[in-house]
Amino acid sequence: MPSTARRVSPPTDRVVAILDFLSARPTERFGVSELARRVGLSKPTCLGIITSLVEACYLVRDSADKTYRLGPSLITLGHRAQEAMRVSPAARDELRRLSTRFGVTAALSAVVDDRITVLDLVSPPGAHPGVEVGQSYPFAPPVGLMFVLWDDLAAQAWLAKEPTIPLRTDTRRLHRVITACRADGYLVERQTPAGRRLYSLMAGMSATLPDELRALLGELVSDIGERVSLREDRQANTRHDISVISAPVFDQHQRQAMVASMHIGTALTERDIAERARAVVATADAVTAQLGGVRPRL
Incomplete structure (x- = not known):
């Protein structure tokens, strides 16, 4: 029987891909279309993920130009990881x-x-x-x-x-x-x-x-x-x-x-x-x- 430790979750992988992409470019901001293209997702899928991430404050949406960047919840998460x-x-x-x-x-x-x-x-x-x-x-x-x-x-x-x-x-x-x-x-x-x-x-x-x-x-x-x-x-x-x-x-x-x-x-x-x-x-x-x-x- 395959080990459960080796199973993966494609939906989770998509979230990780977006966060990894943005964390590698902390000073940049991206619109939905460009972000979807850069991480290899469809625009509707990408929009659904980043909407949830914005609601959780892991991303921030700029209402003026409708771009996204890393959010403040990641700061707390990083501090908690360091404490761990x-x-x-x-x-x-x-x-x-x-x-x-x-x-x-x-x-x-x-x-x-x-x-x-x-x-x-x-x-x-x-x-x-x-x-x-x-x-x-x-x-x-x-x-x-x-x-x-x-x-x-x-x-x-x-x-x-x-x-x-x-x-x-x-x-x-x-x-x-x-x-x-x-x-x-x-x-x-x-x-x-x-x-x-x-x-x-x-x-x-x-x-x-x-x-x-x-x-x-x-x-x-x-x-x-x-x-x-x-x-x-x-x-x-x-x-x-x-x-x-x-x-x-x-x-x-x-x-x-x-x-x-x-x-x-x-x-x-x-x-x-x-x-x-x-x-x-x-x-x-x-x-x-x-x-x-x-x-x-x-």
Whole structure:
């Protein structure tokens, strides 16, 4: 018998299609005809859906030009979703302090339904961080190392997953990465063109990728942890291209619940990296305390 979890509802899919389309264009407004055409629905079907969404305040209708845009009920819904993911206003304040201090994007992310999902982020005014709240990625090698570094069982389970792309694993290198990051309390990733393309291509995709795309990604990243920049490998008087610095957030069971990250994307000295890493760890520890969490003794 087919699993009920695999059943879909075409009427619901139509509602989701409209909301997804508009959420991808938050500053734009659309009339019924154009909206129906863009999402592939008949005009009467589209009109019926958006009329209900307007009544529930999920959409707003401009009476002057008869166009539609996202409505205020989605704000409440978004806040409730963040609360469900344990992202509180106090956690956002921590991100804001980190972002303001260094002029970077600061984010919280977690593994939700076996996908890495951005829960919240704060960017400097006018910045284009390249990631958005709600954006998700497959949680399978090579993506997701920062979510399992501090938990042996989680790391083993993650490594046992079928990788999203063809990989080789340098066991000695991976062990060295895990040991060094645990000792430091944070993870530093190098900025590479391959890494940027990898996350751009994988955003929103399922873990089962087309063979052609798997082959392409395999040319970009072929070893787990190869983008990790270890302190012992960095020269003190050299600037290093850094993508992200991340630190773990723990729950009351001493399990990793989230990751706090600073998105950098520029060259830093070792002193700069250390300063920012301490700030990211402090942010992660503050969010851990807000959750009533406990950092494990590793």
